[in-house]
Amino acid sequence: MAFLLIRMQSVRKIFSHAFQDEDNRLLMASSPIFIMHVLALGAFFTGFSWVALLALVVTYSVRVFALTAGFHRYFSHRAFKTSRLFQFVLGWVGTSSAQLGPMWWAANHRHHHQHSDKEEDIHSPVVKDAFWAHIGWVLCRAYGEIQQDRIKDLNKYPELRFIDRFHVLPVLSLILVLYICGTVLNAYFPGLGTSGMQFVMWGFFVSTVLVYHVTFCVNSVTHIIGKKRFKTDDESRNSWWVALLTFGEGWHNNHHRWPFSARQGMYWWELDLSYLVLRGLERLGLVWDLKVYPEKIYEEARMQPLEVDPSS
Ligand SMILES: [Zn+2]
Numbered sequence: 443m444a445f446l447l448i449r450m451q452s453v454r455k456i457f458s459h460a461f462q463d464e465d466n467r468l469l470m471a472s473s474p475i476f477i478m479h480v481l482a483l484g485a486f487f488t489g490f491s492w493v494a495l496l497a498l499v500v501t502y503s504v505r506v507f508a509l510t511a512g513f514h515r516y517f518s519h520r521a522f523k524t525s526r527l528f529q530f531v532l533g534w535v536g537t538s539s540a541q542l543g544p545m546w547w548a549a550n551h552r553h554h555h556q557h558s559d560k561e562e563d564i565h566s567p568v569v570k571d572a573f574w575a576h577i578g579w580v581l582c583r584a585y586g587e588i589q590q591d592r593i594k595d596l597n598k599y600p601e602l603r604f605i606d607r608f609h610v611l612p613v614l615s616l617i618l619v620l621y622i623c624g625t626v627l628n629a630y631f632p633g634l635g636t637s638g639m640q641f642v643m644w645g646f647f648v649s650t651v652l653v654y655h656v657t658f659c660v661n662s663v664t665h666i667i668g669k670k671r672f673k674t675d676d677e678s679r680n681s682w683w684v685a686l687l688t689f690g691e692g693w694h695n696n697h698h699r700w701p702f703s704a705r706q707g708m709y710w711w712e713l714d715l716s717y718l719v720l721r722g723l724e725r726l727g728l729v730w731d732l733k734v735y736p737e738k739i740y741e742e743a744r745m746q747p748l749e750v751d752p753s754s
């Protein structure tokens with residue numbers, strides 16, 4: 443008995459030491475993202491099927507749209523209006539990307555715009571480095587707290603506070619739906635060669651890791667590589683390939699110049715898939731009052747020394 447007590451005391455001592463140690467704290471904060479990457483390797487064990495790849499394409503596309511149009515353009519910048527129900531849908535689907543909730547996301551993003559590439563910017567590759575801007579800052583628990591004063595407009599909706607508080611629920615619900623889909627398909631169409639676990643691996647874990655890195659590219663790549671159309675007082679840039687991967691978020695220099703626009707590409711050749719989908723949803727009456735760049739911004743673009751280059 444005495445031996446057991448001594449063992450328990452030493453275990454408690456180890457844990458209290460762990461929580462005092464900054465490195466261990468960081469390790470604990472970053473473990474969900476590490477675990478996500480490790481579990482994505484499970485796709486090698488569950489095998490491949492075309493229908494599982496289709497599940498990946500669907501969950502990638504729907505969630506990238508929910509992040510770009512929802513978390514970014516709607517929750518962070520209020521670039522269009524929608525109903526309370528569709529606002530909830532955008533919040534729930536975006537949160538299933540395992541990037542915490544819309545209030546945490548919007549608060550940090552508003553902070554980024556206020557201090558872009560200045561000392562206070564939480565994910566600037568100019569102030570720190572590319573690794574920090576890409577993923578380092580997310581691994582750091584210092585930014586886990588929601589800056590409530592920045593999201594007073596969102597705070598009045600209890601359902602959004604619920605999503606933010608129980609942000610694991612949208613994630614678990616997506617895993618469950620994928621598992622049921624894969625299991626049902628396996629039962630009725632065994633020729634497809636899929637299973638519940640295979641659907642979860644490709645549709646959630648592999649897809650989520652891809653969504654992580656394309657989202658993170660907006661914070662890292664588009665503040666380092668690409669062309670600056672506007673002389674903004676930060677290093678934001680336009681990158682066509684990040685725009686392709688993120689459905690329009692790569693036109694980041696345009697966006698920093700006029701963050702209120704629901705459209706980030708300025709011309710037809712600056713492909714902005716999220717904006718095209720938003721226009722479709724506008725026709726269906728699900729969103730309205732989409733803000734776009736005013737004429738003075740187009741005039742300013744024409745006056746800039748850098749020419750508009752379709753290949754950039
Ligand atoms: Zn930026």
Ligand SMILES: [Zn+2]
Nearest residue numbers: 518551555701
């Ligand atoms: Zn923004």
